[in-house]
Amino acid sequence: MYVLIAGGGKVGANLIRSLLRAGHEVTLIEQKPYRFDKLEAEFEHQVIRGDATELFVLERAGITRPPDLLVAATGDDEDNIVICQLARERYGVGNVIARINDPRNQAYFDLLGISPTVSATGAIMGLIEHEVPEHGLVQLLELRKENLEIVEVTVDKGANCHGKRIRALQLPDGARLISVVRAGKAEIPDEETQLEIGDQVLAILEPGKEDELRRALL
Amino acid sequence: MKAIVVGCGRVGSAVAQQLLASGWDVTVLDENEDALGRLGDSWNGGFVVGHGMDLTLLREAGIEEADAVVVTTNGDNTNLVIAQAAQKHFEVPTVIVRVLDPARAQFYATKGLQIVCPTAAAIETLVSAVRHAEDEVPA
Numbered sequence: 436m437y438v439l440i441a442g443g444g445k446v447g448a449n450l451i452r453s454l455l456r457a458g459h460e461v462t463l464i465e466q467k468p469y470r471f472d473k474l475e476a477e478f479e480h481q482v483i484r485g486d487a488t489e490l491f492v493l494e495r496a497g498i499t500r501p502p503d504l505l506v507a508a509t510g511d512d513e514d515n516i517v518i519c520q521l522a523r524e525r526y527g528v529g530n531v532i533a534r535i536n537d538p539r540n541q542a543y544f545d546l547l548g549i550s551p552t553v554s555a556t557g558a559i560m561g562l563i564e565h566e567v568p569e570h571g572l573v574q575l576l577e578l579r580k581e582n583l584e585i586v587e588v589t590v591d592k593g594a595n596c597h598g599k600r601i602r603a604l605q606l607p608d609g610a611r612l613i614s615v616v617r618a619g620k621a622e623i624p625d626e627e628t629q630l631e632i633g634d635q636v637l638a639i640l641e642p643g644k645e646d647e648l649r650r651a652l653l
Numbered sequence: 654m655k656a657i658v659v660g661c662g663r664v665g666s667a668v669a670q671q672l673l674a675s676g677w678d679v680t681v682l683d684e685n686e687d688a689l690g691r692l693g694d695s696w697n698g699g700f701v702v703g704h705g706m707d708l709t710l711l712r713e714a715g716i717e718e719a720d721a722v723v724v725t726t727n728g729d730n731t732n733l734v735i736a737q738a739a740q741k742h743f744e745v746p747t748v749i750v751r752v753l754d755p756a757r758a759q760f761y762a763t764k765g766l767q768i769v770c771p772t773a774a775a776i777e778t779l780v781s782a783v784r785h786a787e788d789e790v791p792a
Contacts, residue, residue: 488730490756513706513730517757525760542708543734546742 439502441487442509512540590634602626607647610640659705660726666691721747
């Protein structure tokens with residue numbers, strides 16, 4: 436696979452190292468001279484110096500081939516957005532991955548259809564939520580293209596659904612329970628499955644139905 | 654008519670002043686509070702301090718009711734992203750954005766953004782001035 440990486444900070448530098456080790460062809464673009472010098476010493480001609488939001492720099496790095504994947508991993512969210520837009524819309528790159536530095540900018544990536552995105556803060560928040568769920572629902576997976584998400588709910592004492600069969604729950608339209616993990620064993624539930632304290636329930640739903648689902652279960 | 658000017662440098666401040674003088678309701682947004690000084694003592698339009706990427710701040714500046722948005726911060730990519738939000742998210746009827754890099758300006762112009770590229774304008778003027786000088790030289 437041919438991968439183009441924009442940004443040679445900690446993320447970009449470790450990505451090129453890992454991808455090369457896995458046998459891929461990689462080109463990395465880095466703008467800052469002091470970073471470039473270090474990277475060039477390690478990766479030689481596989482690193483190009485320049486601003487990855489400049490078309491001629493992207494072209495020098497081989498974007499017209501086009502690469503199988505472009506990773507926009509600079510420390511600037513606006514740059515990452517523009518790099519992804521240029522890659523996809525001007526050069527026909529099929530797959531892009533964007534790094535989000537400031538999670539408040541997530542809305543811009545969503546608005547402009549840039550996905551998937553990776554945000555360190557978002558990832559850590561996800562882990563915190565998973566360990567210490569504040570509001571009952573933990574988002575496990577977002578299927579943006581399909582407009583669906585998978586969430587996890589733990590049935591605690593006092594939960595609405597405790598002791599009820601699934602058919603008796605007022606689940607919102609567009610939400611379905613897909614798995615019940617009980618004592619470490621996952622089962623696919625049916626209408627007759629009765630929910631118990633300690634059950635971890637996985638549900639698939641349309642984004643925006645979280646509150647209705649929470650009310651039905653908790 | 655309401656206009657928002659994002660970025661209050663030499664260009665943004667002058668655009669804001671001229672629009673205000675011609676009767677527009679203008680709010681300027683800049684992350685640097687000192688930029689207010691560029692608007693002069695008689696400035697009686699709006700001024701919001703903060704980064705133009707902040708959607709809450711754009712709302713506070715009144716972008717939802719704006720008839721026009723002018724984006725002139727000192728970053729091309731920041732300008733392009735804010736302009737697209739104004740156009741796609743807030744559906745502002747007129748969005749004009751300054752982009753210094755002619756290559757990016759040309760690409761985004763094909764995507765429906767109204768772009769002003771001072772660099773391209775300067776290149777054109779310079780080349781035509783030199784060509785003109787060439788015509789003046791006696792054979």
